Amino acid sequence: MAARNTARKRAFQILFEGDQRGADVLTVLADWIRLSRDDTRQPPVSEYTMQLVEGYAKHAKRIDELIAQYSVGWTLDRMPVVDRNVLRLGAYELIWADEIPDAVVLDEMVQLAKEFSTEESPAFVNGLLGRLKELKPSLRRDEA
Secondary structure (H helix, E strand, C coil), X not given: CHHXXXXXXXXXXXXXXXXXXXXXXXXXHHHHHHHHHHCCCCCCCCHHHHHHHHHHHHHHHHHHHHHHHHCCCCCCCCCCHHHHHHHHHHXXXXXXXXXXXXXXXXXXXXXXXXXXXXXXXXXXXXXXXXXXHHHHHHHHHHHC
């Protein structure tokens, strides 16, 4: 599972970079892939990283709506950029990546928040993604 952990971390970094640069995440992903091919010092972008970024991009509007709707006391633009992108990645994987157990998604996203964000962030990420997990069946129906 270390490979998936690394893939999630890279996907988070791509989403974060896109957010910071105001660039489309698919463009950032293409940049990362090109760089990894041109520079042997750069690690390759795994298939699962590509799957996560492309999946997020496909559902980005809906994901941001859900995060905004269920984050108590935070608007999307006021949220720390790390938390926002961990939540984006987690929401995609939780709601649309059926092959991954929900508990694994929550744990991985909490770990990313612990590694890259504030002391309060892991609880915030866990709480919001936990709420989305509870609502998952209706959230998928709403999109259809």
